Structures are given as structure tokens and as C-alpha cells.
Amino acid sequence: MLVFAGCAAPRIVLPEGAGTPLADYAELFDAAADPCRGVQTLELVLAIEGETGDTRLRGRVRGALARPASLRLEGVAPFGAPAFILVAGESPAVLVLPRERRVVTDATGRDLLQLLAGLPLEPADLRAVLTGCLVPHPTPVAARTYSNGWVGVQLEGEAMLYVDRAAAAPVIVAGRRKGLVVAYGDHVRGMPRRVHVRSAPPGGVATDLTATLSQVSINVDIDARAFARVVPRDFTPTSIDTLRPEAGPLATTP
Known part of the structure; x- marks a missing residue:
């Protein structure tokens, strides 16, 4: 078995070896992937804990996501203004830091997600990872069974999803992409x-990182203004190059 261990997090264990080719996998994959493929909009709260490099990350983030690539994330603070507001997708990305009265407009959504959480993902990829599809448009091309009962489904590109068919209903339990x-x-x-x-x-x-999802609402109407790019005029423009992950809004002191 291939094991990835995280600090205070459950291990990520993926099957190793060639497995046994499975020809009739389409129905199984559809049953497992249909829930995430059907997500058009998503509202949720993320409780995040983990680390990127030597920096510990912890916090709660309120999120709204919509196809094809709209994203809004707000860092939930104990009181007062949000720790941060990130809007990305259809318009150029913007990161607002209300408590510092600063705003970043010179970076992509991918770069800002890497700054905040250490994950270089496009907004559409983040939605796919959170919902279980792993990639925005998962298209199966082959499958193999493994001794632990999982089925590894190879997707177009370099991604692989693992389906547990021993559950009451098939579910996606793991995945890997580049x-x-x-x-x-x-x-x-x-x-x-x-x-x-x-x-x-x-x-x-x-x-x-481990993210626990709560207050999940799927395919609800989200006001388009949630994804509008708003740059406060009285905030100081700041380059992403001046921001450090260890001083970011999700970073914690040891």
C-alpha cells in the first residue's frame, strides 16, 4: 500500500500494484460520480486545519462556488469584518484584507489559493476537489479492481479516482491528480x-490539509453580486509578492 501521513490527520492510503482490469465500469462510475457531477452551485463552511511548509493553517472559511468557475471565499473571524475575501473566476481575481485595509489585484485565483492554503488550484478545480469529482469534467477511460475492494477509475488526463463499491452505494473515497x-x-x-x-x-x-464541510447547500440560487469583483477605493493596493503564507489570514502561531 502507498501511504501518505499528515500531521494529526487520517492517513491517505491508495492501492498499489497493477490491479485487475475491469471492463464493465461505466455504471459503477456513474453511480459514484453523479452526485458531484450534478453540482452547479455550492454554498458551505469549511473548517480547515493542516500545514503548508513550516506554516500551520487553521480557520473557518465560508464559501460560494458556481459553474463554470466562479468562487467566493470569506475567512470567518471571531468578530467583526472577515479575515479575507477572495473572489475569482469569470473576472480577474481580487483578494481583500478588510482588517488591514489592503487589496491584491495583481494575482490569479490559482496564485491566491496557493497563498492562502498552499494549493495551486484554479477555482473550477477547487470545486471539483471539494465535491469529490477531483477534476471539473471527469471522463473515465479505464478501470481496475484492487484487493481492498476499491475500483481505480482512470480519467482523461493524468487523474485517477478510487471508488469503494463495498459501501451501500458506490462512493468516491480517494483520488490523485498531478x-x-x-x-x-x-x-x-x-x-x-x-x-x-x-x-x-x-x-x-x-x-x-483537512477540510470539514458543514452548512452545505447544493444547487441553490446564489446572487451574482457574490462573485462581483469589488475593489475598495480607500484600501491600499498590495502586490501578492509582498505577502507571505506564514503571515496569511489562515496561519496560526505554534
Whole structure:
């Protein structure tokens, strides 16, 4: 078995070896992937804990996501203004830091997600990772069975999803894509409520995060203004190059 261990997080265990080819996998994959493929909009609260490099991360984030690539994340503070507001997707990305009265407009959504959480993901990819599909448009091309009862489904590109068919209903329990390994748990109606992500890009900074999802609302109407790019005129423009992950709004002191 291939094991990834995170600090205070459940292990991510993926089958190793060639497995046994499975020809009739389409129905199984559809049953497991239909819940996440059906997500058009998503509102939720994320409780995040983990580390990126030497920086500990912890916090609660309120999120709104919509197809094809709209994203709004707000860092929930104990009181007062949000710790941060990130809007990305259809318009150029913006990161607002209300407590510091600063705003970042010179970075992509991918760069800002890497700054905040150590995960270089596009907004559409973040939605896919959180809902269990792993990639925005999961298209199966082959499958193999493993001794632990899982079925590994190869997707177009370099991604692989693992389906547990021993459950009452087939569910996606893990996946891997370039630079990323993910484990899913605590499923509700086929969608995960716990997502453990490990990223260890060659030559890059390792990240190990667990996100617990709550207050999940799927396919609800989200006001388009939630994804509007608003740049406060009285905030100080700040370059992303001046921000450090260890001083970010999700960073915690040891």
C-alpha cells in the first residue's frame, strides 16, 4: 500500500500494484460520480486545519462556488469584518484584507489559493476537489479492481479516482491528480463532508490539509453580486509578492 501521513490527520492510503482490469465500469462510475457531477452551485463552511511548509493553517472559511468557475471565499473571524475575501473566476481575481485595509489585484485565483492554503488550484478545480469529482469534467477511460475492494477509475488526463463499491452505494473515497492526493470521508448522499488533501510538488512546498464541510447547500440560487469583483477605493493596493503564507489570514502561531 502507498501511504501518505499528515500531521494529526487520517492517513491517505491508495492501492498499489497493477490491479485487475475491469471492463464493465461505466455504471459503477456513474453511480459514484453523479452526485458531484450534478453540482452547479455550492454554498458551505469549511473548517480547515493542516500545514503548508513550516506554516500551520487553521480557520473557518465560508464559501460560494458556481459553474463554470466562479468562487467566493470569506475567512470567518471571531468578530467583526472577515479575515479575507477572495473572489475569482469569470473576472480577474481580487483578494481583500478588510482588517488591514489592503487589496491584491495583481494575482490569479490559482496564485491566491496557493497563498492562502498552499494549493495551486484554479477555482473550477477547487470545486471539483471539494465535491469529490477531483477534476471539473471527469471522463473515465479505464478501470481496475484492487484487493481492498476499491475500483481505480482512470480519467482523461493524468487523474485517477478510487471508488469503494463495498459501501451501500458506490462512493468516491480517494483520488490523485498531478501533484495532489485526496481522501474523502463522511459521505452524505454520495458527497464527502471531510476532504483530506496532500500536495507535494517536486521542488515545491508540501501541503497537508483537512477540510470539514458543514452548512452545505447544493444547487441553490446564489446572487451574482457574490462573485462581483469589488475593489475598495480607500484600501491600499498590495502586490501578492509582498505577502507571505506564514503571515496569511489562515496561519496560526505554534
